[in-house]
Amino acid sequence: MTQTLTPTQSSGASGVEPTKTPWWEFFTFSVDHKVIGIQYLVTSFTFYLIGGALASVVRAELATPDSDLVDPAFYNSLFTMHGTVMIFLWIVPAVTGGFGNYLVPLMIGARDMAFPRLNAIAFWLTIPAGLLLMSSFFFGPASTGWTAYPPLSILTNEHVGQVIWIGSILLVGTSSILAAVNFIVTIWSMRMPGMDLFSMPLFCWAMMATSVLALLATPVLAGAMVLLGFDLLIGTNFFNPTGGGDPVVYQHLFWFYSHPAVYVMVLPVFGIISEVLPPHSRKPIFGYKAIAYSSMMICALGLFVWAHHMFTSGTPDWLRVFFMVATLLVAVPTGIKVFSWVATLWGGKLRLESPLLFAMGFISTFLIGGLSGVMLGSTPIDIHVHDTYFVVAHFHYVLFGGSVFGIYAGLYHWFPKMTGRMLNEFWGKVHFVLTFIGMHLTFGPMHILGLQGMPRRVAQYDPQFAPINVICTIGAFILAISTIPFVINAVYSWFKGEQAPDNPWNALTLEWTTSSPPIPHNWVADPVLTTGPYDYGEEYKDARKEAIASSSSAA
Amino acid sequence: MQGSITPVTATNQEEIIHDHAAAGHAEHPDLRVFGLIVFLISEGMLFFGLFAAYLTFRSVATSWPPEGTPELELLLPGINTIILVSSSFVIHQADSAIKENKVKAAQLWFLATFIMGAIFIAGQIYEYQHLEFGLTTNLFASTFYVLTGFHGLHVIIGLSLIATVLVRSLKSGHYSNTSHFGIEAASIYWHFVDIVWIVLFLLLYIL
Amino acid sequence: MKKNNLISIVVIIGLIFAASIWYGRNNGLLPVAAGDEALLYDGLFNTILAIAFGFFLVVEGVLIYSIIKFRRRKGDETDGPAIHENLSLEIAWTAIPTVIVMWVAIYSFDVYTAMQGTQDLGGMAHGGMHQTVAQAGYERGGMPMSKATLASSKSDGVLMAGTLPAGGDDVVAIDVSAMQFAWIFNYPNEIATAELHVPVGKKVRLNMNAVDVLHAFWVPQLRIKQDVIPGRSTYLEFTPRVVGEYPVVCAELCGSYHGGMRTTMVIDTPEDYATWLKEQQEIASNDPEAIVANHPASNPVSQMSEQEYLAGKVAQLDSDRQIKHMNH
Numbered sequence A: 001m002t003q004t005l006t007p008t009q010s011s012g013a014s015g016v017e018p019t020k021t022p023w024w025e026f027f028t029f030s031v032d033h034k035v036i037g038i039q040y041l042v043t044s045f046t047f048y049l050i051g052g053a054l055a056s057v058v059r060a061e062l063a064t065p066d067s068d069l070v071d072p073a074f075y076n077s078l079f080t081m082h083g084t085v086m087i088f089l090w091i092v093p094a095v096t097g098g099f100g101n102y103l104v105p106l107m108i109g110a111r112d113m114a115f116p117r118l119n120a121i122a123f124w125l126t127i128p129a130g131l132l133l134m135s136s137f138f139f140g141p142a143s144t145g146w147t148a149y150p151p152l153s154i155l156t157n158e159h160v161g162q163v164i165w166i167g168s169i170l171l172v173g174t175s176s177i178l179a180a181v182n183f184i185v186t187i188w189s190m191r192m193p194g195m196d197l198f199s200m201p202l203f204c205w206a207m208m209a210t211s212v213l214a215l216l217a218t219p220v221l222a223g224a225m226v227l228l229g230f231d232l233l234i235g236t237n238f239f240n241p242t243g244g245g246d247p248v249v250y251q252h253l254f255w256f257y258s259h260p261a262v263y264v265m266v267l268p269v270f271g272i273i274s275e276v277l278p279p280h281s282r283k284p285i286f287g288y289k290a291i292a293y294s295s296m297m298i299c300a301l302g303l304f305v306w307a308h309h310m311f312t313s314g315t316p317d318w319l320r321v322f323f324m325v326a327t328l329l330v331a332v333p334t335g336i337k338v339f340s341w342v343a344t345l346w347g348g349k350l351r352l353e354s355p356l357l358f359a360m361g362f363i364s365t366f367l368i369g370g371l372s373g374v375m376l377g378s379t380p381i382d383i384h385v386h387d388t389y390f391v392v393a394h395f396h397y398v399l400f401g402g403s404v405f406g407i408y409a410g411l412y413h414w415f416p417k418m419t420g421r422m423l424n425e426f427w428g429k430v431h432f433v434l435t436f437i438g439m440h441l442t443f444g445p446m447h448i449l450g451l452q453g454m455p456r457r458v459a460q461y462d463p464q465f466a467p468i469n470v471i472c473t474i475g476a477f478i479l480a481i482s483t484i485p486f487v488i489n490a491v492y493s494w495f496k497g498e499q500a501p502d503n504p505w506n507a508l509t510l511e512w513t514t515s516s517p518p519i520p521h522n523w524v525a526d527p528v529l530t531t532g533p534y535d536y537g538e539e540y541k542d543a544r545k546e547a548i549a550s551s552s553s554a555a
Numbered sequence B: 001m002q003g004s005i006t007p008v009t010a011t012n013q014e015e016i017i018h019d020h021a022a023a024g025h026a027e028h029p030d031l032r033v034f035g036l037i038v039f040l041i042s043e044g045m046l047f048f049g050l051f052a053a054y055l056t057f058r059s060v061a062t063s064w065p066p067e068g069t070p071e072l073e074l075l076l077p078g079i080n081t082i083i084l085v086s087s088s089f090v091i092h093q094a095d096s097a098i099k100e101n102k103v104k105a106a107q108l109w110f111l112a113t114f115i116m117g118a119i120f121i122a123g124q125i126y127e128y129q130h131l132e133f134g135l136t137t138n139l140f141a142s143t144f145y146v147l148t149g150f151h152g153l154h155v156i157i158g159l160s161l162i163a164t165v166l167v168r169s170l171k172s173g174h175y176s177n178t179s180h181f182g183i184e185a186a187s188i189y190w191h192f193v194d195i196v197w198i199v200l201f202l203l204l205y206i207l
Numbered sequence C: 001m002k003k004n005n006l007i008s009i010v011v012i013i014g015l016i017f018a019a020s021i022w023y024g025r026n027n028g029l030l031p032v033a034a035g036d037e038a039l040l041y042d043g044l045f046n047t048i049l050a051i052a053f054g055f056f057l058v059v060e061g062v063l064i065y066s067i068i069k070f071r072r073r074k075g076d077e078t079d080g081p082a083i084h085e086n087l088s089l090e091i092a093w094t095a096i097p098t099v100i101v102m103w104v105a106i107y108s109f110d111v112y113t114a115m116q117g118t119q120d121l122g123g124m125a126h127g128g129m130h131q132t133v134a135q136a137g138y139e140r141g142g143m144p145m146s147k148a149t150l151a152s153s154k155s156d157g158v159l160m161a162g163t164l165p166a167g168g169d170d171v172v173a174i175d176v177s178a179m180q181f182a183w184i185f186n187y188p189n190e191i192a193t194a195e196l197h198v199p200v201g202k203k204v205r206l207n208m209n210a211v212d213v214l215h216a217f218w219v220p221q222l223r224i225k226q227d228v229i230p231g232r233s234t235y236l237e238f239t240p241r242v243v244g245e246y247p248v249v250c251a252e253l254c255g256s257y258h259g260g261m262r263t264t265m266v267i268d269t270p271e272d273y274a275t276w277l278k279e280q281q282e283i284a285s286n287d288p289e290a291i292v293a294n295h296p297a298s299n300p301v302s303q304m305s306e307q308e309y310l311a312g313k314v315a316q317l318d319s320d321r322q323i324k325h326m327n328h
């Protein structure tokens, strides 16, 4: 495969000012996938700040063993809303709606998603969902955890809050299904001529796997929500043992969705990492096919591991054993990815700027979360640590150290493309260092807490755990502070930052062939495939030189 | 670069941009049927989840249906089932007709399907009114109403799709052998509703 | 050069192995193991932790090495080598984790059946399997368990709830009732207490029921936990090993004072246990309600009828009391 230099399409190259997306379009029902992508990212990041603010209150309460800052009942609402906001209004919309929408059409050489209007509808469902959820703070927000296990969620005092919670989950769920339909059809049918599945960037593979999971799993959650809603509002007894119902059935339905949901939250991030590493380490991605297949493997296995959240729920033994084996097997495809990334870095020319720093940060912290996940996957181990801070540590390592780090890596990488401006590198490094330290300080010690005997979801705890909790709380405040340099950097750079070239990282995937930011229909003329997505490396140097020569004569 | 762009001159650039903006969907093949099928897989999972829940309730319960649940009448739902299942064949005729550009025939078949669907819903309502248990009587009753209710909702959506197609087909030239997404979509959806009913009927009434 | 590379790789792998095994044995992350099952648990935990720690060292090591060794030098505009794949390497890092993971699954299964898998799978795990556990436990720094101990954990068969712990080596069966936000332990002869007492060295069986919502019985020092589910009974079995006082924690979110739903489990010497049982017997025959009423957390709860719970009236307890209870 050869590399050609592309005549890029900023004004300089073609001599005509390309049409630009006007700013007000970002506040309308736009059907442009790039506008929708940015709408998703900005909206979900706002919810991240809200979710983080809630977490800060949680951590402040936990600084002392007594329940002194907030009422214990309200404490339950705090972590319920924190978990719900973070998962349903931050990570899921950011990685699928945000990055997925922005990047997939650009990467496969399409002008837009297959169903642009459906895309816009999916986005605009998340806004009422978020507002609805926030409104429940006026009525007593849901307080039964983001898992909302019955019978507690049926007998709860916060009846209205729980109903609102169900409503907003149904809305984001619908949004998620519509988006999944759109991605599957787009990736399957809208690839540009000449791009087969195996010359697609890995991010698109990841989005495919993610969308299949969302498509198959989300409706089951919707079913659970509807049944729970009936129990709450009409007095049926699906999940209420007093009327012959079975609370464990709810757990099955809930986790049938919510386990795959964790891969929905991380697969696109795996994709981001696979995109960020090669251009910043100047090497091809190592083991393209293995990474692509491992996404599909994770997708397939991910559908059959849900009961590992229910090892103590009184499920029969054979079920626990089956799910233990399936769960442990997920380590294999994930390991393939991790090792391939590390091999990509090996021998490269690492440009240690914010995108690569966050990507490497992702690998190092996600690894810890994954390994603690494998420990949890072993049934007897999980029985001791289930519903303790060990689990809290696990999922913050994969969700914060994984998803959030990956999102940051993606934001630093594509910010120039999205906005046409560069982010400030110095503040990016500050952001990284603070986040990295804060993250380990907050969530690392939680492993010990859980193993030693501190349950999760408690406002009051045994004083022997106080010192470690203080460390966690300090870490959480560092994390809160760490977002400040990022927010300021992003907002300032968006308006006043240094103008970004079309291809600041010398990257090869198709989104870098158009202007920064891209024009409304992505390219002025149809893009043509000339190389694989990851043909970096010294060996291509001569070919590249030739290509430069030929393409400049063509232009 | 993974790709490059064919160089464009200043003069035709405007034109191309304009073309793409105006072209909208026309530039790629019609993917709406594909999209609908993918969406129906998702819908299928919704029913799958509810069925699985039903089966679990059933297998955990000591007796099923719980003591004292009145027997379900089989005659009316049986007739209803026959009507709904045959309507699937009827709507298929419409699909075939339009592919041969027989708009009138397609309209008639659609009308027939609509009537059959409406009879099904009427039968369902009649059954609801004459059942001796209510939504909250017991677990069986609740699952019965939720499953059939959910399905009934889908029948009603299907009916409104059919009605929409019928109204649109009044405009001459709206549907033809080359452009008939509406007709195809409505019939695919209708088949789906039908299949779900068959499973549901077996689970609730027969098993 | 080539030979040097090989030597250093072997040395590094050796060091990683040594470090992992050392950490697995000396992590000190778990509290006292107060039951026989806890020893099995610790053996398994230490093993998996060692494996995880090994992978941790490998990956983090390569990352740090790369940052130092492969960072771009100033002015270097070249690319790295265009290596796309390496089949044998990829096969290795697929096969090795697969084998490890399967081994972990078998070992876990074995420990699981020995610890509490008394239900359907009981019969399947005899013979060879136990040897694995015993050996592995031994190798990895866990206590070697005698085969007899392990086998007994599943040969007890079905027990009647509430049977008297009639002398000899019978099983101590205790009925546990969980409610917002208290535990009540029912011993034979109408004894009801808020504190759990069990004799050391004897197998204990808890038959658990919940009154209102889900709770979970957890004693960290026993490494066992089980949800307590309304409308369905669940049970736990364990063999206390070390005399002492341990917390009983509710591990399933059950409402506002979920965090305060704690009590104490006392592992008594057989003599102390007998004495305690006798005391309780006397109190119970005088006033059956006394013990429960004495317990600060259960006091308001016990005065409520079941109907009140089911109507969703979550007991609003005085929070001061809760904290006092917690810290007692």
Ligand code: HEA
Binding pocket: A147, A262, A263, A265, A266, A308, A309, A327, A328, A330, A331, A332, A334, A335, A336, A338, A366, A367, A369, A370, A371, A372, A373, A374, A376, A377, A378, A382, A385, A386, A387, A391, A394, A395, A398, A399, A402, A403, C051, C052, C055, C059, C096, C097, C098, C100, C101
């Ligand atoms: C992004 C989200 C995410 C991801 C990716 C994961 C990944 C994994 N999770 Fe996690 N998990 C959550 C989010 C996530 N989880 C959340 C939110 C909860 C709690 C929900 C709640 O209760 O509120 C949870 C809870 C949870 C539980 C239940 C705990 C409990 O409540 O008792 C379990 C148990 O099995 C588990 C297991 C795993 C496993 C095995 C993986 C694996 O996919 C990890 C695989 C990765 C690796 C293993 C690392 C790399 C691999 C190698 C280097 C290869 C070699 C390794 C070995 C051979 C060991 N998770």
Ligand code: HEA
Binding pocket: A048, A049, A050, A051, A052, A053, A055, A056, A058, A059, A079, A080, A082, A083, A084, A086, A087, A090, A091, A144, A145, A146, A147, A392, A396, A399, A400, A403, A404, A442, A456, A457, A458, A459, A472, A476, A479, A480, A481, A483, A484
């Ligand atoms: C992607 C998901 C995600 C993310 C990113 C986070 C991020 C954080 N979480 Fe997590 N958390 C969950 C998902 C997530 N969480 C879930 C699912 C649960 C389980 C809920 C349940 O049990 O039901 C949970 C539960 C949970 C608990 C356990 C509560 C309990 O069981 O009692 C704790 C405790 O420390 C915690 C802390 C934190 C902290 C400190 C952060 C920090 O990383 C946050 C850092 C970010 C900020 C701090 C934002 C900074 C904002 C500003 C600077 C602006 C300030 C604005 C205003 C004041 C208006 N979380």
Ligand code: CUA
Binding pocket: C179, C180, C181, C214, C215, C216, C250, C251, C252, C253, C254, C255, C257, C258, C259, C261
């Ligand atoms: Cu009982 Cu928590």
Ligand SMILES: [Cu+2]
Binding pocket: A258, A259, A262, A305, A306, A308, A309
């Ligand atoms: Cu899971």
